[in-house]
Amino acid sequence: MSKLALIGQGAKVPSTRFRLEQYLPLWQQDGLAIELFQAKISAYPPIERYKRPFWLINELVGRACQLSAINKSNLVVLQRQMISTLCTLEPLIEAPVVMDVDDAIFLHRSGHGANKIARSSDWIVCGNNFLAEHFSQYNQNIVVIPTAVDTDRFSPLGKATEEKFIGWSGSSSGFDYLYRIEQSLLKVLVSNPGWRLLITSDKAPAFEHIPADFIEFVQWSPQNEVECIQKMSIGLMPLEDSLWTRGKCSYKMLLYMACGVAVAVSSVGMNKDILSEAQVGVGAIDEDEWFTALSMLVNDAAARKTFGEAGRRLVVEKYSTQACNQKWQDIFARYF
Numbered sequence: 001m002s003k004l005a006l007i008g009q010g011a012k013v014p015s016t017r018f019r020l021e022q023y024l025p026l027w028q029q030d031g032l033a034i035e036l037f038q039a040k041i042s043a044y045p046p047i048e049r050y051k052r053p054f055w056l057i058n059e060l061v062g063r064a065c066q067l068s069a070i071n072k073s074n075l076v077v078l079q080r081q082m083i084s085t086l087c088t089l090e091p092l093i094e095a096p097v098v099m100d101v102d103d104a105i106f107l108h109r110s111g112h113g114a115n116k117i118a119r120s121s122d123w124i125v126c127g128n129n130f131l132a133e134h135f136s137q138y139n140q141n142i143v144v145i146p147t148a149v150d151t152d153r154f155s156p157l158g159k160a161t162e163e164k165f166i167g168w169s170g171s172s173s174g175f176d177y178l179y180r181i182e183q184s185l186l187k188v189l190v191s192n193p194g195w196r197l198l199i200t201s202d203k204a205p206a207f208e209h210i211p212a213d214f215i216e217f218v219q220w221s222p223q224n225e226v227e228c229i230q231k232m233s234i235g236l237m238p239l240e241d242s243l244w245t246r247g248k249c250s251y252k253m254l255l256y257m258a259c260g261v262a263v264a265v266s267s268v269g270m271n272k273d274i275l276s277e278a279q280v281g282v283g284a285i286d287e288d289e290w291f292t293a294l295s296m297l298v299n300d301a302a303a304r305k306t307f308g309e310a311g312r313r314l315v316v317e318k319y320s321t322q323a324c325n326q327k328w329q330d331i332f333a334r335y336f
Contacts, residue, residue, distance in 0.1 A: 001033045002336040005073035005095065007066075009080060010042035014171070015102050016079050018147050018251065019127075026325050032336065035073070037066045044084045056083065063089050071095055075335045077125075078117070080105055087113035091120060096335060102127035102147055104247025106134055123331055127249035128270040143331060147249045148324035149258045151316050156260030156308070157230040165198035165216070166294065167232030167261070169225065170252055172203045177238045177266075182207055184290035189214050192298050200228040229259045233304060234297050235281075238290070239266040250274055254319050257281075257311030262304040264293050277318075280311035 004027065008016035020036070027034055040062035045052045063082045070076060071094040079100045082088050085108040090097070099121040106114045118124055118138040125145050126132040132142045166185065168178055178199075186209050189195055199205055200218040207215070218228050229235065235256030239245040246269035253271055256263050257280055265271045267283030275283045282293035297304055317323060 001031065003033045003035070003073040003075075004332075004336075005070045005076045006034060006036045007070065007076060007078045007082060008036055008038045009044070009084075010039040013039075013042060013044070015147075019100055019102055020077065020079055022148065022150050022321055023325060023328065026321065027328075027332075030329075030332075032332075035069065037070060039063075039082075043080070043082065059083055060088060067092055075332070078121070081113060081117060085109050085113055087116045090117050096122040098123040098125055098331060100125045101131055101135065102249050104131065104134075104244050107243055107247075125328075125331070128247070129273070130246045130269060143327055145324050145327045146319050147251045147254070148321040149251075149254050149315050149319055151258050151312075151320040151322075154226055154229070154255055154258035156312060161231055161233065163231060163233075164192075164195040164298075165232045166195060166234045166236060166264075166298070167198040167200075167229065167256075168236040169200045169220070169229055169255065172201045172205070175201075175205050177240065178205060178236070179207070180240065181236075181238045181287065181290045182209055184287050184294060186210050186214075187291055188294045188298060191295070195298060198228065198232060200225065226259070229255055229261060232256065232259075232261045234294065235261040235263045237263065237265040237271060238284075239268055239271065241266070241268040241285075245269055254315055257308075258315040258319075260308040260312045262297055262307035263311065264290070264297060274314070278310045278314045279307060280314060281307045 006020050008020055040059055046055050067089060073095045076093055076095045077098045077100055082090060099117055115138050118135050121139060123141045124135045124139050125143050126135060127147050129144060132144050136142050185197060197215045199215060200220045202220055204217040237253045248269060250270040253263050253265050253274060263281030265283055267275060267285055282297060284290040284293045
């Protein structure tokens, strides 16, 4: 039986969950023997600097113990790097390697680790065109595969929601982007009584000006993440325009769209590319554009419905696990 080894970043890391784990049922149906090798705790260092030397030793020992089993595989899919920002034991992998990248990891440590792994990999799977353009300098075997959405799970509610929520879902590490449009959000909420801001994350945001009674916070969990997005009338994805954000794979935006939610997003990077593919929402750059975009969506229920339906269609056709899996199968066919 053909053996496929998946090297993940850790059991709680979203990129591993969405770029590797959600494909497991599809890949197992094809008769592959699959083993997922996770980081012991996380491929990412702890916040406390004094803990990092112990974390690094612990993770390196854990990865070294996995190498023997990894090398018994016919193919290895390496999600980013074994240890974040570094090239460590990757050169010791004997099986063919597909490096999977969904962030601008080459911006860390001048890209030495990421670029070295890219050179020695047999294939590189990139989450968007910006990443593919960078890594094509080091490897000609490049395939763009977006971060796929399980459209059976992330789906429209099936009935119009009576609540009026402008929503945001994601890790609290992304709050800074949300804070950038706080004044626009406040103006829209004040101007449109009955509308509120729905935030689902690992902790509540700390806005400076938006009153608490304008906000509904829901502690994120895998059990409620779909339900929270389904309650939204508008989904937010603000970003700054930087090399780091151009490397982002717009997954937040795609999850909203899969649930039939109209989007208001920063028109940068992959967000801009998706907006050009279909009329799924509105793009904005500065505070004035954000206020205009949100005001239009808040006051035009028909447009929200049209955008939501178009977004759902686009995700099913191009960004669903079924659609993206075909590109993975094209790679696997070379080895199995």
